[in-house]
Amino acid sequence: MNWNELKATFGPTIAELQDEDRFLGFSATFDDMLFDYSRTQMTDDAREGLFDMLEEREFELIREAMYSGEKINVTEGRRVLHTALRMPEGTRMMADDEDIAATVLDSRAACYAFADAVRAGEYAAAAGAFTDVVNIGIGGSDLGPVLVAEALVADMDGPRLHFVSNVDGAALNQVFQTCDLSRTLFIIASKSFGTIETMETAKMALARMQDEVADASVHFAALTTKPDAAAEQFGIPAQRCFGFADWVGGRFSVWSPIGLPLMIGLGPQKFGEFLAGAHEVDEHFRTAPLGQNLPVLMACVGVWHRNGCGYPTRCVVPYDTRLATLPQYLQQLDMESNGKRVTVEGDEVDVATSPVVWGSAGTNAQHAYFQMLHQSPTPQPLEFMIAAKPVAEGFEHMQKILIANCFAQSQALAYGRSEKEAEDLMIEGGMGPVEARELAPHRTFPGNRPSTLLMYRELSPRTLGRIIALAEARCFTEGVFWGVNSFDQWGVELGKVLATDMLPHVEGRFSPDMVDEALSGPLAHYHGL
Numbered sequence: 001m002n003w004n005e006l007k008a009t010f011g012p013t014i015a016e017l018q019d020e021d022r023f024l025g026f027s028a029t030f031d032d033m034l035f036d037y038s039r040t041q042m043t044d045d046a047r048e049g050l051f052d053m054l055e056e057r058e059f060e061l062i063r064e065a066m067y068s069g070e071k072i073n074v075t076e077g078r079r080v081l082h083t084a085l086r087m088p089e090g091t092r093m094m095a096d097d098e099d100i101a102a103t104v105l106d107s108r109a110a111c112y113a114f115a116d117a118v119r120a121g122e123y124a125a126a127a128g129a130f131t132d133v134v135n136i137g138i139g140g141s142d143l144g145p146v147l148v149a150e151a152l153v154a155d156m157d158g159p160r161l162h163f164v165s166n167v168d169g170a171a172l173n174q175v176f177q178t179c180d181l182s183r184t185l186f187i188i189a190s191k192s193f194g195t196i197e198t199m200e201t202a203k204m205a206l207a208r209m210q211d212e213v214a215d216a217s218v219h220f221a222a223l224t225t226k227p228d229a230a231a232e233q234f235g236i237p238a239q240r241c242f243g244f245a246d247w248v249g250g251r252f253s254v255w256s257p258i259g260l261p262l263m264i265g266l267g268p269q270k271f272g273e274f275l276a277g278a279h280e281v282d283e284h285f286r287t288a289p290l291g292q293n294l295p296v297l298m299a300c301v302g303v304w305h306r307n308g309c310g311y312p313t314r315c316v317v318p319y320d321t322r323l324a325t326l327p328q329y330l331q332q333l334d335m336e337s338n339g340k341r342v343t344v345e346g347d348e349v350d351v352a353t354s355p356v357v358w359g360s361a362g363t364n365a366q367h368a369y370f371q372m373l374h375q376s377p378t379p380q381p382l383e384f385m386i387a388a389k390p391v392a393e394g395f396e397h398m399q400k401i402l403i404a405n406c407f408a409q410s411q412a413l414a415y416g417r418s419e420k421e422a423e424d425l426m427i428e429g430g431m432g433p434v435e436a437r438e439l440a441p442h443r444t445f446p447g448n449r450p451s452t453l454l455m456y457r458e459l460s461p462r463t464l465g466r467i468i469a470l471a472e473a474r475c476f477t478e479g480v481f482w483g484v485n486s487f488d489q490w491g492v493e494l495g496k497v498l499a500t501d502m503l504p505h506v507e508g509r510f511s512p513d514m515v516d517e518a519l520s521g522p523l524a525h526y527h528g529l
């Protein structure tokens, strides 16, 4: 099937597609997880066509190439092996002459040993055991750890975790104000150890710690592929520098030593459950037939919405405050991976690639932007998520309210309310017919707005590992549909280079006249403020 043929299958409304078999035919389960896409405009023909497209693109071959460590990140000449990061103890894996299993398991063991030592107070500051851990990192060296730390806050029993990402001093200042610095451990997390935001923030933290304690170096550890830079720039010794291979992409790195703050906060055992959940999804993604393969189905729905129906965004709404950061995490995962203009071969893509990913936790989202989702003339698909069980005993009733809201929104979006129904309802409620007729258009819901649902028993470390691994595998599959390299991010380079060039102008060392007209205006204005 080609893209035009896919578009041609778009037409029947969600209501028209419903029959008694719809749910069974358009949902799939993996253990306790349900992926329900019955309230979308997906038809049998569209789905068949999408499966054909995957076959034409040799999806299974590319998937296997990823798992077995072929260098599918061709523009950087790298393997893509985040799946290897969650392999269980005892696994053997070689790629060419590289012993992947040894690399992963040794580095995991070193991180676990350090995490245990920090938790037990065996590795401690002069003033005593560490009470606070501050992760300094940005992008993939921040978003994954932040997401997991927030989602599993109820499981945390180690030192308190803090995250400083932006070079904006506010977050670091807050750490300085609220933590007992004599018992605070700073972790500098940067794959490249060259990201300006992270490096500048870390320098500030080091300078402050040198004023605070006799041996500041004790308070620093590093997570990076460049241990020499960590030693050179911050004096961090090898035993507190946790390395990983360049085949761990930043946005896929929460499973690597980048997860060290989580290992300290949760403990290795729960972090291990998080890895195990992801590994289960890896096995499922690698072996389940297309029609029962959750990430494949999620990708088919994603591509259907983007390229079959033409929706420019997708709105992710977890009915779970603990997952409030998930939309941000997915923004990096999906938009940095698949927001591409050329194919792996370097030819311009002939179809729209990554949609805009956005969203926030429900029900809060309902009270903010759902108005637009229900009634704007531009529909956007939604992706709901919810746990069946509450965070702890005693909260069952609140969880039921959340679930009812999630289901109700999905119904309202799909089926809406006609003008006639709106008018009749108002008249039944005692309103006069003239006023009811006037108000009816405002109270009409057009419906036929798609949503999917991912439901699971509870948000445990294992489930969270599964949720993130599902998203990764979906992202990979969408990349195969679009024919792009999902594992580079050249699109972030230009702005970084220009920012470095711009600094002397902002500092006033170069005159505003030395830049082009478009910038000399704002620069001159800035200097006048």
Ligand SMILES: O=P(O)(O)OC[C@H]1O[C@H](O)[C@H](O)[C@@H](O)[C@@H]1O
Pocket: 138, 139, 140, 141, 189, 190, 191, 192, 193, 194, 195, 198, 250, 251, 336, 489, 492
């Ligand atoms: O971990 P680092 O090397 O400091 O990189 C941090 C982030 O910055 C870059 O700009 C990339 O866009 C991200 O993919 C990366 O995660």
